[in-house]
Amino acid sequence: MTMESVVHLGQQAIFTALIVGGPLLMAALVVGTAVSVLQAVTQVQEMTLVFVPKIISVFLVAGLAGGWLLQQTVTFGIETFQSIEHVGR
Secondary structure (H helix, E strand, O other), X not given: OOHHHHHHHHHHHHHHHHHHHHHHHHHHHHHHHHHHHHHHHHOOOOXXXXXXXXXXXXXXXXXXXXXHXXXXXXXXXXXXHHHHHHOOO
């Protein structure tokens, strides 16, 4: 396995992690910001008001996009396992 193929594999791993984690983190960010603005306007400082909507939004996005996220992860895994045959070359 050449250095270029190792770097490419590392890049693909980082890209896959961003693709899989990005939508979940973005949902938590948007909902957390909206709830924080709502808390600032109403001056209600309760921790569960931030935590529960974030968890619900992450589960909702995971439920809606879970198949696509799993497909991306499996595709990366298959490509990684297929590259094993090139290790000795």
